[in-house]
Amino acid sequence: MSGSPYSLSGKRIWVAGHRGMVGSAIVRRLAAENCAILTATRDVLDLTRQQDVESWMNETKPQAIFLAAATVGGILANDTRPTEFLTDNLQIQTNIITTAHTIGVEKLMFLGSSCIYPRLAPQPIHEDALLTGPLEPTNAWYAIAKIAGIKQCQAYRREYDRDFISCMPTNLYGPGDNFDLQSSHVLPALIVKAHNAKIQNAPSVTLWGSGSPSREFLYVEDMADACVFLMKHYSEAEHINVGFGSDLTIRALAERVCKIVGFKGTLIYDTTKPDGTPRKLLDSERLHKLGWQPSVDLDEGIAKTYAWYLEHAR
Numbered sequence: 001m002s003g004s005p006y007s008l009s010g011k012r013i014w015v016a017g018h019r020g021m022v023g024s025a026i027v028r029r030l031a032a033e034n035c036a037i038l039t040a041t042r043d044v045l046d047l048t049r050q051q052d053v054e055s056w057m058n059e060t061k062p063q064a065i066f067l068a069a070a071t072v073g074g075i076l077a078n079d080t081r082p083t084e085f086l087t088d089n090l091q092i093q094t095n096i097i098t099t100a101h102t103i104g105v106e107k108l109m110f111l112g113s114s115c116i117y118p119r120l121a122p123q124p125i126h127e128d129a130l131l132t133g134p135l136e137p138t139n140a141w142y143a144i145a146k147i148a149g150i151k152q153c154q155a156y157r158r159e160y161d162r163d164f165i166s167c168m169p170t171n172l173y174g175p176g177d178n179f180d181l182q183s184s185h186v187l188p189a190l191i192v193k194a195h196n197a198k199i200q201n202a203p204s205v206t207l208w209g210s211g212s213p214s215r216e217f218l219y220v221e222d223m224a225d226a227c228v229f230l231m232k233h234y235s236e237a238e239h240i241n242v243g244f245g246s247d248l249t250i251r252a253l254a255e256r257v258c259k260i261v262g263f264k265g266t267l268i269y270d271t272t273k274p275d276g277t278p279r280k281l282l283d284s285e286r287l288h289k290l291g292w293q294p295s296v297d298l299d300e301g302i303a304k305t306y307a308w309y310l311e312h313a314r
């Protein structure tokens with residue numbers, strides 16, 4: 001860590017992507033920070049259009065930015081919409097980061113993804129693993145865009161001494177998640193499938209892949225808290241991992257989701273569908289040594305997410 005702690009008090013802070021799961025959680029977390037929160041909906045500001053971004057930022061003059069805006073999705077969405085996942089994300093982050101430099105934004109946090117790391121990276125994955133091996137093919141387009149964002153922040157820091165930082169979250173879940181089975185990530189998809197099977201009295205649920213890959217999951221409210229913590233206390237060129245600290249197999253996750261949702265049928269695994277990366281557990285030791293730890297365990301987080309789904313998503 002370098003430099004003095006950065007105070008958010010009294011600052012104009014833009015949460016780009018405030019309607020997404022992570023962005024909305026950051027907005028909720030910032031409510032306790034005595035700051036002015038700036039947001040812009042898609043009908044007001046198209047982040048893929050450079051001129052629009054420049055005009056809006058010049059007008060609103062944010063002093064700090066959480067760059068949580070992105071085109072995101074699960075294996076199916078990544079694999080079938082590569083142009084969108086590469087191009088949209090490159091445009092969004094480039095427009096915001098370059099304009100942040102131009103207008104003199106004090107601090108910017110770029111939110112990446114754990115898919116930036118090689119498919120077969122040593123576990124748990126340390127930050128140094130970046131660019132040491134081939135990416136997972138099913139989400140390489142998204143990963144390349146996120147790697148570019150990290151490098152953009154490092155370039156502006158190196159050449160212009162900008163306080164631009166990057167953090168890499170593990171798999172996130174919680175209120176505001178995407179529950180569309182065509183584009184969702186694994187945990188919300190499991191919740192929807194288990195719930196639908198329960199209310200339909202179905203004897204079984206069919207899941208993608210073998211169930212053997214291992215994944216780590218962090219509740220989105222914990223992620224938002226980590227983002228605010230890092231914005232205040234972290235100022236280094238190297239990206240920093242944000243994880244829970246332990247993982248479990250997709251099979252074990254599915255069993256826990258079914259228990260919490262109340263589905264008592266059989267789980268069937270469709271091994272003709274891809275598994276993705278075999279294991280993905282982040283080494284978050286650097287963050288934990290700075291003094292931050294997650295507070296919501298997986299069972300509690302799944303229960304809260306299911307309650308939110310019942311109230312909102314359907």
